[in-house]
Structures are given as structure tokens and as C-alpha cells.
Amino acid sequence: MARKRRQLVMTGASDTGTMAPLGDLLSVIDSLSNFNTGMDGTADKGMGVRLLHGPGYVVELPTSLNPVSQALVTINDEDIALAVLFRICKKMGWRMMDMESGRSFG
Numbered sequence: 001m002a003r004k005r006r007q008l009v010m011t012g013a014s015d016t017g018t019m020a021p022l023g024d025l026l027s028v029i030d031s032l033s034n035f036n037t038g039m040d041g042t043a044d045k046g047m048g049v050r051l052l053h054g055p056g057y058v059v060e061l062p063t064s065l066n067p068v069s070q071a072l073v074t075i076n077d078e079d080i081a082l083a084v085l086f087r088i089c090k091k092m093g094w095r096m097m098d099m100e101s102g103r104s105f106g
Helices: 025-033 078-092
Strands: 006-013 049-054 057-062 070-075 094-098
Touching: 006 078, 025 049, 025 057, 025 078, 057 078, 070 078, 078 094
Parallel strands: none
Antiparallel strands: 006 070, 006 094, 049 057, 057 070
């Protein structure tokens, strides 16, 4: 039986504990590229979402929001993905929330 894919929401974190934006779309894409995360070379279909592929995960960024307030992360391989996602959060000052449990971490 195939494992269920885990989904997380990545958000910015402020000192007050409220949700802060991740940044403008191009700066978020540029920041994620430092963690081997980027487009897979296919043409952007203009459906309001930019897909970025990373090691063990896929990030969905809304193209209609500027600044980007959150990103949806679908984990395909937890063993590889979580270490990278924790590094991203630590370096960028972002947080992750598990959509199933509501638990925040990062």
C-alpha cells in the first residue's frame, strides 16, 4: 500500500507569533534555489501556481499574491525532505504547519 503524502504549509514567522509573508514571489523562488529547489524545466501553465521541486518534496507558490503569504509543501520522501525543510526554515526564519495535526514547527 502506498504511503499517504504529507502536506505542510510554510509561512513566515514574526516576533509576535503572527504569520508574516515569505517575501515577494521572485525572492522566495531565489531563496529556495539555494536549497536545490526550483522549476523542473516545463513551461509555466499560468494556472496561478508555480511548482518548485526539491529533494523529496514539491512546493506550490501562488502567483497571484505578492508578497507570498504561504506555500504548500507536499512531501514525497520524508527521510530526505524534512532535513532540507528544517534547514530552509532555520535559515529563512520561516515556520511549517502540519495540515493534519495543526502542529507548527521549524
